[in-house]
Amino acid sequence: MPRPVWMWTLPLWLAVTALGAWGLVSGQRAALRAAFDLDARVLHRVLSQRMEQQETVLHAVSALLTQDLPAGTLRGSVQTLIRPYRQIVAVESCAAAGCQLVAPGRAALPLLPFSPSPGPSVHWPAGSGARYALSLGRARVWVNAGALLPARDLPEEPLTVQLFRPDGGALVLGQAAPVRHAAWAFSVDKRLGTALEPFPVRFERAYAWTVWPWGELLAWVAVTALLAWGLARALIVRARSERTLLDERRRAQGIVQASTDGIVVLDAGGVVVQANPAARRILDGLQVGQAIGSAAQFQATLSQAPFDAAGFWQARAAVALPDGTALQRGAQRVLVEGGLTPLTGEGGHLLGRVLTLREVGPLQQRMLAQLDAGERRVREHEATLTHVSRLSTLGEMSAGLAHELNQPLTAIVSYGQASLRLLNQAEPDLTRARQAVQGMVTQAQRSAEIIARLRTLVRRAPAQRVKVDLVQAARNILTLCQADLTRLDVQVDAPLPTAAFVTGDPVQVEQILLNLVRNALEAMAGVPRRHLSLRVRSAETSWALTVQDSGAGLTGAALANLFQPFQTSKREGLGLGLSLSQTLAQGMGGDLSGENAVAGGARFTLTLPQWTGDPDS
Known part of the structure; x- marks a missing residue:
């Protein structure tokens, strides 16, 4: 130093x-x-x-x-x-x-x-x-x-x-x-x-x-020593920075000189201070010290309004040449593009302007060739995406059918097996057998309705908007799942009101509730205490039905992707139940949400608009 x-x-x-x-x-x-x-x-x-x-x-x-x-x-x-x-x-x-x-x-x-x-x-x-x-x-x-x-x-x-x-x-x-x-x-x-x-x-x-502030004194000595060293270092760095600045100026000058676009530096009066070789080539005969207005004579083509030369050269903000501007170069007119950018000092006063120019003819030819190749690739990609979209729609429809029909088909098999047992008895119980056969017919009809609803969902057709009793739908699902509730020894707590009329599709409402109850039963399969709670409450202009289980609850990853298609934590699940249920609920003007309950387990809430007598309300 x-x-x-x-x-x-x-x-x-x-x-x-x-x-x-x-x-x-x-x-x-x-x-x-x-x-x-x-x-x-x-x-x-x-x-x-x-x-x-x-x-x-x-x-x-x-x-x-x-x-x-x-x-x-x-x-x-x-x-x-x-x-x-x-x-x-x-x-x-x-x-x-x-x-x-x-x-x-x-x-x-x-x-x-x-x-x-x-x-x-x-x-x-x-x-x-x-x-x-x-x-x-x-x-x-x-x-x-x-x-x-x-x-x-x-x-x-x-x-x-x-x-x-x-x-x-x-x-x-x-x-x-x-x-x-x-x-x-x-x-x-x-x-x-x-x-x-x-x-x-x-x-x-x-x-x-x-009691003396020894720590502060040592810190003060260290800080002042560091500042003194920094000051001395700054003086040395300053000299180096000045040399580096000169090198940067030379480097910037080299970049400007090597640019294929014309760059012209003007002073505040519009006199040329500096011009790179490309600018000298585009503006044939351009000289340092020459007024730019006499060297660059721009003219308008038939596709634009007359060129305002005075407004362009005196602009206080960055301005671009209008599309189709031509440069009069001797007896030749050349299409150009570019702009004029003011250079201002620290106080906002004008230091000068920078004019950039490029000839459009060769550039247009290159761009047209690249555009043609790009359009060809886009058409090929669009055809590929159309094919993939068809395959994806077919896969979703097949998976949805398999998932939704599995429950009524299971019920039909259960009713059929019950009917056979009743008829094979020494004294057949025809009354209960008829009830079982009637259950099979009901579930078969339900399967047909599910297929029709899924076809409607794939066609993006609007759902039915009729008067549906949410309480009766919940009781129907509890009746349908009674065998599983008894097998798993599940304690059901469902203090439901007399009625809760909502606007929706009765089949879709039961589909959603059945999916929620089935998920709850599967979540409680491995826990010692099994408790299922159903609550229906009024929420301003809607009714909300909550299904809460006493299972292990939802993990962080499951909560983050709860209603995403094909996201499931079940070993043999497809990950479509909650996604389709939320889609059905939103299609009826409601919503489906899920969270972990404070007391443990998972809690899902189905919200549907109250029936007002007008299906379109």
């Missing part, structure tokens, strides 16, 4: 580092001083309040002694009065003959002759240490100054508190917090705010060297 850079960077870094370090240390000292002053003010207020409380107790005891109360009542009242104040160690009732304890003291009291005084006074007996007496009339209250400030009242930060006698300055209370090798020490002298007990008090606090 060049020596001259460090000759002025190093002193600057040292000065800034020293100034910042002084600021950090001063700020830390000011913060600690403020914390000390706050703690001193709080403790001073606490001690002053203790003195005021003692004087209040003195006046209260004096008042009690003037009422000639029985000894037991007086003793109980005084003990209740002084119990909250640990510094009050005893209370005496004095007379000329001597003093008598009203409240027993916690230690032996020093001798203090009685001298009646009309106003409150303070007495310090000889050898009493930190104990002194407050007197008023016959009342005498003994106070232990050493208990005025218990440890629980001291702040968390160690603080030295010293309380002195007002008459001679002797120390009566000392809470010391010594610190070795102190870096800073703060102290303040105050006087307690009471006229009777104006004790001088001193608060002191010392801080060791560990």
Whole structure:
């Protein structure tokens, strides 16, 4: 790194580092001083309040002694009065003959002759240490100054508190917090705010060297060193950047010169400043310093309005040449395209303009050839997509038929097997056999209706819009699935209302409900507790039927692709049931949604519009 850079960077870094370090240390000292002053003010207020409380107790005891109360009542009242104040160690009732304890003291009291005084006074007996007496009339209250400030009242930060006698300055209370090798020490002298007990008090606090902001100081030194290094580095990089900028300018100049499009740089007055070889070729005879209006003479063709030369050359925003613009080049007219782009400075003032030009003739020939090849590929791709679409439609229809017909065909087989068992009995039960045969006929008719509905769905024909009882449809499905419900020992909870009329297709409604109930039964096949809940509720202008099971619920992947075709978690499933059910529900003006229930299991909600008497409403 060049020596001259460090000759002025190093002193600057040292000065800034020293100034910042002084600021950090001063700020830390000011913060600690403020914390000390706050703690001193709080403790001073606490001690002053203790003195005021003692004087209040003195006046209260004096008042009690003037009422000639029985000894037991007086003793109980005084003990209740002084119990909250640990510094009050005893209370005496004095007379000329001597003093008598009203409240027993916690230690032996020093001798203090009685001298009646009309106003409150303070007495310090000889050898009493930190104990002194407050007197008023016959009342005498003994106070232990050493208990005025218990440890629980001291702040968390160690603080030295010293309380002195007002008459001679002797120390009566000392809470010391010594610190070795102190870096800073703060102290303040105050006087307690009471006229009777104006004790001088001193608060002191010392801080060791560990309170200095060493981390901030090290960080400041590191940051300033990094900034100084960065500044020196920036000066070096600046020189390199200037060289790089020159190289970039040369590179950009080379790109402009190599471009096959004509590029002309103009000043604010429309005079040519720079032009690449392509521009010189397109604008035959173009010279630097020439007015662009005389070199580039654009004309309109028959397919456009007259060319506004003045508006084009004086444009303050980017403007393109109109389609079909021709350039008059001697006796020849050449079709060109391009535009004019203004160059503005930082303040928005115009620096100049850039004109770009290209001849359209050769470009049009290349584009027409590419367009012809592209159209041919599009036609071939369209034919392929049409074929694939036909195959996809046929596959979906076949899969849908297989999925939807599986349930009624299963019911027909079950009814047929039941009929055979009933007829093969020694005494055939013809009534139940007829019911089973009638069930087979009903399911066969249902199969025919399903085929008709699926054909309608494939043809995108509108569904029927008739009055359908959603409650009756739910009961029909529960009846149809009763055998499976009994086999799996499923507890059904279906407190359904009397009726819930919706607008829809009765076959499609039952298809959706049957699919939801079958899915619920399959989800509960492997769980010990099987509970199926059906609820029907009114939701403004629609009815909502909820089917909830007690299975394991839906996984995150299943929820993300719940109604996507061919997405299933079943081993032999096709993934069409929920997709077709949602399509049917939306075709009837409703919707089908699914989620995990809070109590566990999956919950699906079918919403259909309420019947209003008008199928088209």
